[in-house]
Amino acid sequence: AQTVTQSQPEMSVQEAETVTLSCTYDTSENNYYLFWYKQPPSRQMILVIRQEAYKQQNATENRFSVNFQKAAKSFSLKISDSQLGDTAMYFCAFRYNAGNMLTFGGGTRLMVKP
Amino acid sequence: DGGITQSPKYLFRKEGQNVTLSCEQNLNHDAMYWYRQDPGQGLRLIYYSQIVNDFQKGDIAEGYSVSREKKESFPLTVTSAQKNPTAFYLCASSYGEGSGELFFGEGSRLTVL
Numbered sequence: 001a002q003t004v005t006q007s008q009p010e011m012s013v014q015e016a017e018t019v020t021l022s023c024t025y026d027t028s029e030n031n032y033y034l035f036w037y038k039q040p041p042s043r044q045m046i047l048v049i050r051q052e053a054y055k056q057q058n059a060t061e062n063r064f065s066v067n068f069q070k071a072a073k074s075f076s077l078k079i080s081d082s083q084l085g086d087t088a089m090y091f092c093a094f095r096y097n098a099g100n101m102l103t104f105g106g107g108t109r110l111m112v113k114p
Numbered sequence: 115d116g117g118i119t120q121s122p123k124y125l126f127r128k129e130g131q132n133v134t135l136s137c138e139q140n141l142n143h144d145a146m147y148w149y150r151q152d153p154g155q156g157l158r159l160i161y162y163s164q165i166v167n168d169f170q171k172g173d174i175a176e177g178y179s180v181s182r183e184k185k186e187s188f189p190l191t192v193t194s195a196q197k198n199p200t201a202f203y204l205c206a207s208s209y210g211e212g213s214g215e216l217f218f219g220e221g222s223r224l225t226v227l
Binding site: 004006009035042043044045046047050091101102103104105106107 | 147149154155156157158159162172202204206215216218219220221
């Protein structure tokens with residue numbers, strides 16, 4: 001079974017600065033998807049970014065980008081120009097190519113300070 | 115607006131009582147899921163359903179039951195057999211197998227008194 005590990009329970013960053021959240025995973029599969037979800041205080045989970053394992057190019061969505069290192073099984077999230085609205089829990093998640101069930105990491109609580 | 119609706123948002127239960135959490139989606143998604151979230155932990159899969167009238171156990175199904183009689187609805191019953199039911203429950207849905215993204219509801223907070 002796959003596991004997802006987020007080693008940083010809490011992080012903080014000053015507004016407008018850049019922060020990187022770490023995620024590692026363990027799988028023997030070659031085809032899979034990786035996701036970062038954001039959970040703001042409202043508690044609703046929102047997809048931030050996704051990465052297909054077969055793609056070498058790192059995914060980017062506006063201020064959010066990932067550093068996907070397949071051999072190292074690492075999938076970090078970089079948030080540039082941090083905004084107060086980025087304050088939330090961030091979850092890394094893994095899914096096999098077949099099937100839809102996500103396996104989540106334990107989460108990182110990010111606080112953006114003014 | 116399309117989306118997933120969970121109700122109630124907050125629920126209190128006495129020990130020994132069964133409670134049912136509602137989840138409705140109007141996204142025309144085939145698959146639906148129930149996750150449990152505890153403080154300081156990630157989400158853990160309780161049950162999932164890929165099609166109507168079919169569902170499978172997830173990682174922590176003991177003490178829970180579900181039904182999928184309609185494509186739009188996937189209610190979760192927390193039974194008295196669940197030893198530690200106080201938690202935040204999230205319902206999600208997605209298109210068919212292999213589609214990738216899960217869409218989540220706003221969650222239901224269950225507290226056992």
